[in-house]
Amino acid sequence: MLKTRILTALALLACFIPALFYLDDVIWSWLMLVLTLLAFSEWAQLIGLNVNQTRLYLFSSLILASFAIWQMTLNFHLFFFHALTVFAVAALFWVVLVPIWLAKGLVCRNKIINVGIGWLLLGSLWMALVCAKRVDPWLLLIIISTIWIADSAAYFAGKRFGKHKLAPSISPGKTWEGVLGALAAVSLFALLLILSNAHQPWIILPGLWVVAVLGVYGDLFESMFKRQANIKDSGQLLPGHGGILDRIDGVIPALPIAILMLYIYHYVQAMV
Template structure:
């Protein structure tokens, strides 16, 4: 399993890193488009749309992303996705409705189209702001995840959401937040690799408020992670798919990014 996981990670790096660092924005957008379409397919599968239904949904998601490029600005998409994550995200985690049935399934299938289109636009907009900027945005989620893993392993005692994801702890969540605070604070103080998400926030609203905004983003990265965990638990599967051997599915890799990306672009104004 470890060997498979490492090989998959190396292949992904070989594909994503050069395109992110050196390719034109159009090529980066095309690559993210592929990611979004596969994520949409997995989203529909978790909502039990069936084999044909999931494929049709992925095609519709691709069409929605393509058509959304004609919008004068992506901000309305960011706002709609932000409302979804701010309201529906916590509600679902607290109330635990059956997501793959009735009105909830219809709602989540419709909302998913907005969520994935907003994800695509946020990443492309971030890439247009610069390589360092898009990497700094992704780093918020990566640091929160890595910090949570090691802090949870070392200090984790109090379960964060035992009925949804038994492995996550409050200590891990705090460790992830601390990792983001340390790195982003250092980047702001040292003016490292500017412009970044951190420097942009600090320039607009000041250091203290910038760190508060980053705290909010870390919290929503946890919500995104738990939201997908709940979808998988209700669907009775461990991974969103087997597309990435050793890593699960595409949604397993981007679940925490889905709320963070549109919210970050919104909070930047």
């Protein structure tokens, strides 16, 4: 299983990195939309939509995203402004609602609410992927690398040292030792970035810690819905990893909020 997991990750990187740096922005947007629609189909399964409801969900998501791409080609700045608004709503959801939701073990089986949650979370991720690629592909690569490093470190540290459960009722396999291992690995990654003469190095370590913690929230939130749906993986598309949602669960909160925080930081810097 570990070998399969590693091979799949390497194959994903071999496809993702050239696409990130060499694809046209519009083509990138459509490619990311295809992957997002696959994630939407997995989310539809988690929240219990039937076949016709899933088709309607995917079709309406496609229409909304197509309109957004058209807007982006006409005026990227307007698209980015709308994206920031969506990121702000998503940030409130992750920072305010999700911790309470996880702590209380709440269950939401209302399909309309869950459809809206899917639009907010996966829609904000798709817009973040589009914006980050246009603004700074390296930023996108660093954030996604941080999530993958944290995820891998948490897996190995949890296997080797894990004793204290992080959230046993949601995801029994996750431990506090795994979280500490993830933060340690992310700290080393931050040190490498700082040593590479990164711009404004003092914000890198706390920034990547925030990304790693958000990744944990995303992982737990998806695990909660999988547990409610009584399934182990969101899909079987990625050997060794499960489905698309299983691979991107940590990126879903981290990327939109990271872009929002960076925008606010640079805006404040410009105002001072």
